[in-house]
Amino acid sequence: xxxxxxxxxxxxxxxxxxxxxxxxxxxxxxxxxxxxxxxxxxxxxxxxxxxxxxxxxxxxxxxxxxxxxxxxxxxxxxxxxxxxxxxxxxxxxxxxxxxxxxxxxxxxxxxxxxxxxxxxxxxxxxxxxxxxxxxxxxxxxxxxxxxxxxxxxxx
Amino acid sequence: xxxxxxxxxxxxxxxxxxxxxxxxxxxxxxxxxxxxxxxxxxxxxxxxxxxxxxxxxxxxxxxxxxxxxxxxxxxxxxxxxxxxxxxxxxxxxxxxxxxxxxxxxxxxxxxxxxxxxxxxxxxxxxxxxxxxxxxxxxxxxxxxxxxxxxxxxxxxxxxxxxxx
Numbered sequence: 001x002x003x004x005x006x007x008x009x010x011x012x013x014x015x016x017x018x019x020x021x022x023x024x025x026x027x028x029x030x031x032x033x034x035x036x037x038x039x040x041x042x043x044x045x046x047x048x049x050x051x052x053x054x055x056x057x058x059x060x061x062x063x064x065x066x067x068x069x070x071x072x073x074x075x076x077x078x079x080x081x082x083x084x085x086x087x088x089x090x091x092x093x094x095x096x097x098x099x100x101x102x103x104x105x106x107x108x109x110x111x112x113x114x115x116x117x118x119x120x121x122x123x124x125x126x127x128x129x130x131x132x133x134x135x136x137x138x139x140x141x142x143x144x145x146x147x148x149x150x151x152x153x154x155x
Numbered sequence: 156x157x158x159x160x161x162x163x164x165x166x167x168x169x170x171x172x173x174x175x176x177x178x179x180x181x182x183x184x185x186x187x188x189x190x191x192x193x194x195x196x197x198x199x200x201x202x203x204x205x206x207x208x209x210x211x212x213x214x215x216x217x218x219x220x221x222x223x224x225x226x227x228x229x230x231x232x233x234x235x236x237x238x239x240x241x242x243x244x245x246x247x248x249x250x251x252x253x254x255x256x257x258x259x260x261x262x263x264x265x266x267x268x269x270x271x272x273x274x275x276x277x278x279x280x281x282x283x284x285x286x287x288x289x290x291x292x293x294x295x296x297x298x299x300x301x302x303x304x305x306x307x308x309x310x311x312x313x314x315x316x317x318x319x
Contacts, residue, residue, distance in 0.1 A: 001219055009220035010227075016190055025236045028181040035171060064164040070244045071165070077244075080180040081237040088230030091270075094285045097294040098269045106262035113254050114245075125250050132253065 027076060036072050043069035078107075182232055191228055198225050 001009075032040060042065050050058050059066065082103060086096035117125075184192065198221050201210055215222060238259060242252040273281065288294050 013224045025186045026183040028183040031181040076180045077240045084233035088226040102266040110258040
């Protein structure tokens with residue numbers, strides 16, 4: 001099959017697949033181990049109990065179960081992403097190693113940024129968000145690349 | 156509860172939970188749309204037809220559109236899950252979620268740039284790099300790279316200009 005034919009056929013498929021967006025994507029619950037399922041079920045139970053009525057006391061009382069639940073979900077999502085993407089993009093060994101390296105760098109940088117953001121005052125956060133909404137910068141040609149790590153407002 | 160007490164309790168839970176590596180993480184097929192599921196059913200039919208062997212090259216080529224589209228769907232859905240769930244699980248507010256997206260977008264650009272460089276390499280150089288990384292056990296290891304600051308880049312450009 002020629003590349004042009006393949007592209008056309010993939011585009012035809014894309015057209016057929018387009019009109020029905022799903023309501024979100026989830027992990028198959030059966031892919032969690034039994035002890036993990038118990039932690040998650042406990043979290044669901046708490047969520048049902050306190051839905052939109054979460055109090056500071058309720059959070060503190062169940063802190064470790066909430067944190068562990070989040071930890072399980074985050075590790076499984078990262079694992080899935082690192083497993084699926086190199087295969088979906090048909091990367092070879094060296095390209096896949098660059099992929100893994102870049103994902104880890106991204107997560108490290110984002111966490112550093114989170115730490116910087118914690119130092120911002122409430123007013124700075126609100127001003128920044130307002131500016132972002134009022135003047136969204138479009139920079140399609142990436143002419144203004146900069147180091148933007150949340151340090152700017154660290155007064 | 157003090158932070159060390161919380162750490163100990165979470166640590167105890169981790170030990171009780173054991174190793175999660177024994178079960179692989181899968182996307183819930185019921186979340187896919189009907190046309191997406193039909194596409195995967197069609198791919199599965201082809202795989203089943205030749206099982207337990209893998210489908211031959213000509214069968215894959217004949218149905219290459221299904222294969223590529225299927226891979227694209229998996230990639231897109233895994234990305235969607237990653238981008239939605241990570242900031243939500245970390246209880247990010249609007250600003251933190253915005254930075255997450257910004258960093259994620261930059262991750263793709265950084266990775267594309269590295270892959271572009273790797274793909275430009277002559278085959279021999281690429282093989283040598285692969286051998287070297289494999290011997291050093293670097294293919295499965297990650298390390299910290301300091302991102303160049305704008306000032307450093309300026310200095311480098313000036314130095315390059317002078318050298319010419």
